[in-house]
Amino acid sequence: MEFEDKLAALATKVRNQRDAIQTEEATKNAFIMPFISTILGYDVFNPLEVVPEFTADVGVKRGEKVDYAIMRDSEVQILIECKRSTDALRIEHASQLFRYFAVTNARIAVLTNGQVYQFYTDLDAPNRMDEKPFLVLDLLDLDETLVPELRKLTKEVFDLDSVINAAEELKYVGQIKRLIASQFKAPEDDWIKFFTQRVYDRSITQRVREQFAPLVLKAGVQFLNEQVNDRLKTALGSSGYSAISPTQAAEAVTSEPIAEEDLARDTEIETTLEELEGYQIVKAIACSEVKPQRIAQRDAKSYFAILLDDNNRKPIARLHFNSKKQKYLGLFDADKNETRHTLTGLDDIYQHADSIRSAVRSYLESPVDA
Template sequence: MEFAELIRALALKVRNQREAIQTEEATKNAFIMPFISTILGYDVFNPLEVVPEFTADVGVKKGEKVDYAIMRDGEVQILIECKKSTEALKIEHASQLFRYFAVTNARIAVLTNGEIYQFYTDLDAPNRMDEKPFLVLDLMDIDETLIPELRKLTKEVFDLDSIINSAEELKYIGQIKRTIAAQFTEPEDDWIRFFTTRVYEGAFTQKVREQFTSLVAKSTKQFLNDQVNDRLKSALGGSNFSGASATESGVINSHDIVEVDLARDTEIETTLEELEGYQIVKAIACSEVKPQRVMHRDSKSYFAVLLDDNNRKPVARLHFNGKKQKYLGVFDAEKVETRHPIETLDEIYLFANDIRETIKSYQD
């Protein structure tokens, strides 16, 4: 799997198992150890790479432990402190990290509950861990822009200097983005006043504030939705959400599939969820072919992803029209479709190899 797909696969595991994980030890075994081994690439069973229950004497504090220390060339590089998945992370949980950061060679400290990973360094003062993280990875809401930075900490391409150099920018951009996101859900008075005073000429009274609170919240959400829709339309080559339809053979085996003339069908409605699913399939396929070769056609029964806009080259089918269960259709070497039930769009990444093999078969 590609690095981004490994992260999404772990995110899916966390989403599916989070309700069953109730203790810190279970969180370590189910979520954090797979993160260290699968995502960062370190051998959790090799004490030369990963030391569990790492101990170092810190002043008058004797025998305190940090959950994991990641080693490189005999030196501590990353410290990891774990909390159970049901517990929200707080800076108070990082007391051991603060102390150990000052007495080891570590430049990176991680506080995590298996779902959220907060990465710290020493931007504010040398050898003293910052109180605010420079990078926050939330597996339930992955920020794709952080994936290249996270990869710099993997065993394969460990590049500490590069990530430290970019840490300050990451820190402030992350904080600004989280602040903006918070305003979209619960706008603060300053945010409301900022927009109100630019469109309303009267005094900013309590009554005006109450009136514009809902208006600001509604308009910012609509603006965000418009931006998402515009980007999707642009990515799809200007196609609109009414969707282009394809008459459907109703037969899965491609030996019986024939080319048909396309016609607009007003009963066909392409949903945002189908377009998002298409973008995921397209992203997977782009490791094998140029993105412009991966096209889509919608029909009443399924949303088809095709290579070269050719019905004889099906890549995948999205069966999202059912009210309860969604299915992803993938194809074998004989172009016979197999439908797999999925709960979320992220699960499409679990079938990345099937999609790539299908693409390769057409290339051959």
Template sequence: MEFAERLDALALKVRNQATAIGTEEATKNAFVMPFISTILGYDVFDPLEVVPEFTADVGTKKGEKVDYAIMRDGEVQILIECKPSMGSLKIEHASQLFRYFSVTNARIAVLTNGAVWHFYTDLDAPNRMDSKPFLVLDLLDIDATLVPELQKLSKESFDLESIISAAEELKYVGALKREIGVQFREPSDEWIKFFATRVYEGSYTQRVRQQFTGLVGKATQQFLTERVNDRLKTALRAGIAQEQVDLSPSSAEVAAADLDRDTEIETTLEELEGYQIVKAIACGVVKPQRIAQRDSKSYFAVLLDDNNRKPIARLHFNGKQKYLGLLDEEKVETRHPIAELDDIYAHADAIRDAVSRYQ
């Protein structure tokens, strides 16, 4: 299994079990030890590789422990401190990491609750752990751009120099992306003023600020939606073109036979866009190649494993009013009216639950 696939598998486990695990010990057993072993590739039962409850007395602080120390060639390389599953991670929780970082050879310190992983180093001052992480990995929402950097910490590909050299850029790019995300969700006064003063020619008064508070939020959301839709359309057109190029004589004959059998079925671009949204949501539970589609006269079906006994959703887009059809455990369908394709995201939990039922 490839590195990214192992990461996805652990992410699925975290997604399914996180809310049921409330203690630090349970978090270690369910999520942290599997991360160390299956993702980073270290043997958690070999004390030459992983030392649990690692102790290194510091000044007047005697007997304090860090949850795990990962060793290489007899030296501490990575320190890991754990908190209960789904608990918030704050720098105040990392007091042992700060102290141990300065008295060991470790260049990487990790604070985690099993779902979110904060990776620290010493960019600001030598041998002193930074107060802000250079890499934040959220297993519930994995940033694919971070996967190659994370792989550099694995036993097989360990490359400390490359990690440290890239850490500063990772730190600030990651922080900027998170801040942009915050501003898109809840625009601050500074963010609103920044844009308002570039499009509004009058004085920036309290009334103008109130007016643009809603407008800036609406504009940013529409901008994101349009960018996503543009990329979906580009990908769909490219995929359709590729399928046309790759058609072999035998598959072309099958396609012709299908057309002869039922000429009233017309797959629209809107249905394909809706399918891509459902697929993107379902990919939080299974691999994307397992999500398939079949069109019919009545509806456009999204299936797991191309099996009509495993329906994920149905798109009823043939009439003036569009509906998203979702099926319960008894395969009873409920149609939800949608005004636009983005409304599908409001049913993301139900879509993921449908996929999980077939697992």
């Protein structure tokens, strides 16, 4: 299994089981030990590689323990402190990490609840752990640009120097990206004022701020939608399709059965963020059976199709999200007859995980001709 596939599989497990986890120990067993073993590649049952409940007496704080210490050549390299999966991470949770960081050879400290992993080092002062992480990995909102950096900490290609050298840039780029994301969700006064001053010539009173606050938020959402749509158009435009003449197009249509709805696709189609989020959920479920890059999507006027190998004869699911009153998930039986299931929210898709996986397996077991 590829590194990215392992991350996707663990993310699916976290998504499906997180709300059922009630204790810190259960979080360790269900999520964090698999992260150490499957993702980082260390043997959690080998004390020469992973030491649970690691103890190093520190001043008056004797007997305190860090949940895990990852060892290489008999030296501590990574310290990991764990919290319950339902707990939000705060710097106050890292008190043991601060103390242990100063008395061991570790250059990397990790604070995690099984879903979010905050990686720290000592950029601000030697042998003193920074108060802000240089890398934040959220398995349920994975930033793919961080995957190569995470891979450098795996047992197979451990490259601490490269990680430390890149840490400062990662730290500030990550903080800026999270700040921008927060402003798109809930813009602060300074953010609103910044844009208002550039489009509004009069004095900015409180009434004007109140008027522009929803406008700035709306513009941000529309901008993100347009960026997503542009990326989709670029991806479709570079996927290897070549232009054909009208005669060739007619012959192609008559020589292979194509779903009637697919013929209705045109430039009026608008792919929404909600459809893309639904697609990512289906993709995460299906990647337990195939590599994620084999799960493709095509948007149409009346539905959003999710396909295996971008083949419209291998439908996995359809998202019927165009109605404002009710959303549906379309699933297919062995004869490719579609049944619609009502959704109260995107999380309801997980209730149909078995059917989604079964559809993928059916194409693998009985390949459909392209």
